[in-house]
Amino acid sequence: MVPGVRQPSDAAVRAWTRINRAQRFVFDRIEADLKQAGLPPLEVYDALLELGRAAGGRLRQVDLERALLFRQYSVSRLVDRLERDGMARRERCTEDGRVSWVAITPSGRALRQAMWHVYAGAVARHVDCKLAPEEAAHIATALEKLYRD
Amino acid sequence: MVPGVRQPSDAAVRAWTRINRAQRFVFDRIEADLKQAGLPPLEVYDALLELGRAAGGRLRQVDLERALLFRQYSVSRLVDRLERDGMARRERCTEDGRVSWVAITPSGRALRQAMWHVYAGAVARHVDCKLAPEEAAHIATALEKLYRD
DNA sequence: AAAGATTGATTCTTCAATCTTA
DNA sequence: TAAGATTGAAGAATCAATCTTT
Numbered sequence: 613m614v615p616g617v618r619q620p621s622d623a624a625v626r627a628w629t630r631i632n633r634a635q636r637f638v639f640d641r642i643e644a645d646l647k648q649a650g651l652p653p654l655e656v657y658d659a660l661l662e663l664g665r666a667a668g669g670r671l672r673q674v675d676l677e678r679a680l681l682f683r684q685y686s687v688s689r690l691v692d693r694l695e696r697d698g699m700a701r702r703e704r705c706t707e708d709g710r711v712s713w714v715a716i717t718p719s720g721r722a723l724r725q726a727m728w729h730v731y732a733g734a735v736a737r738h739v740d741c742k743l744a745p746e747e748a749a750h751i752a753t754a755l756e757k758l759y760r761d
Numbered sequence: 762m763v764p765g766v767r768q769p770s771d772a773a774v775r776a777w778t779r780i781n782r783a784q785r786f787v788f789d790r791i792e793a794d795l796k797q798a799g800l801p802p803l804e805v806y807d808a809l810l811e812l813g814r815a816a817g818g819r820l821r822q823v824d825l826e827r828a829l830l831f832r833q834y835s836v837s838r839l840v841d842r843l844e845r846d847g848m849a850r851r852e853r854c855t856e857d858g859r860v861s862w863v864a865i866t867p868s869g870r871a872l873r874q875a876m877w878h879v880y881a882g883a884v885a886r887h888v889d890c891k892l893a894p895e896e897a898a899h900i901a902t903a904l905e906k907l908y909r910d
Numbered sequence: 911a912a913a914g915a916t917t918g919a920t921t922c923t924t925c926a927a928t929c930t931t932a
Numbered sequence: 933t934a935a936g937a938t939t940g941a942a943g944a945a946t947c948a949a950t951c952t953t954t
Contacts, residue, residue, distance in 0.1 A: 618881070618882050618885040618886070619881055619885065620881055620884040620885040620888065620889040621889055621894060621897065623894055623897035623898045623901065624884055624885070624888045624889035624892065624897050625884055625888075626897070626898075626901040627888060627892065627897040627898070627900045627901045627904075628787065628884050628888045630900070630901045630904040630905055631780065631783060631784050631787070631900070631904060632784060632788065633830060633904075633908055634780060634904040634905075634907040634908050635780050635781060635784035636830050637830060637907060637908035638777065638780070638907055638908075639781065640830070681782060681785050681786060681789070732767070732768055732769055733767050735769040735773055735774055735777050736767040736768065736769040736773070737767070738907070739769065739773045739774075739776060739777045739907065740769040740770055740773035742906045742907055743773065743776065743903065743906060743907070745770060745772055747903045747906075748770065748772035748773050748775070748776040749772045749775075749776070750899060750903065751776045751779070751780070751900060751903050751904065752772065752775040752776045752779045754892065754896045754899065754900050755776075755779040755780060755782075755783040755900065756779055756783075757891045757892060757896075758783040758786060758787055758887070758888065758891055758892070759782050759783050759786035759787075
């Protein structure tokens with residue numbers, strides 16, 4: 613025991629290491645499925661989903677940042693790529709000159725749908741198959757507490 | 762509904778998105794704590810932990826790869842960095858010329874301990890505080906099923 | 911000063927090909 | 933052929949500094 617360092621419970625350490633491992637394990641498999649289908653990585657799906665859901669099919673960059681739990685510069689570069697590939701475009705904000713809107717394009721919507729095709733199968737195979745329905749629900753409820761600041 | 766794509770249950774999709782978000786959220790905060798203390802990222806801790814636990818303080822690279830769920834080339838480059846920083850060294854295997862052993866150094870052991878100092882506090886703050894003890898145990902049990910192939 | 915966003919340089923990751931030994 | 937490991941080149945993430953507007 614080291615004074616001044618609060619020791620977490622064994623249960624908490626085990627929970628954290630397994631969150632970490634399970635995430636990487638499943639994530640790697642989903643990404644592999646997407647890649648095999650010639651599709652972009654999951655972060656592109658997540659971004660297109662947020663944009664597609666938003667009113668008018670667009671979000672301020674800062675809101676996309678919060679929705680995705682990404683850094684400002686990561687979003688900036690992700691949007692660069694989406695724009696380069698024709699999946700989204702930036703629009704200037706007339707009310708606040710600091711703000712940049714990001715709007716999904718029709719190609720972006722089509723890509724999201726194509727990705728869901730593969731993504732859904734991957735979640736079914738790598739998650740749904742392995743958990744009882746109550747387990748999945750229970751995990752979801754408990755994990756939400758970790759990111760409600 | 763698209764024929765030919767197995768649809769995962771809503772519960773499974775929610776579980777997966779929350780695993781993903783919770784992992785990123787907690788991971789970012791732990792990494793920030795380590796960084797603020799001038800320490801290297803979590804993967805270094807994980808590697809040093811595996812090496813330190815192993816018999817003789819060393820593992821074959823391929824076993825480190827499996828323990829960490831990393832790719833061959835990622836481990837190769839991680840060991841490059843550990844070696845460069847004096848935390849581990851490669852040793853050739855006399856029995857099988859294809860194999861490379863990776864051994865932890867005394868500096869590596871010291872670093873792992875210094876990192877645990879910070880890491881423990883971070884897990885206490887970002888995980889232990891937010892979950893009831895039974896919840897942590899339950900999460901651990903359920904999540905393990907996701908990476909037992 | 912603070913909020914939103916961008917960028918040059920560096921570091922790390924990933925891809926795809928390669929190398930060595932079994 | 934396959935297993936274990938490495939590597940040049942390309943792509944992405946990160947750092948730290950910067951820019952613009954509020």
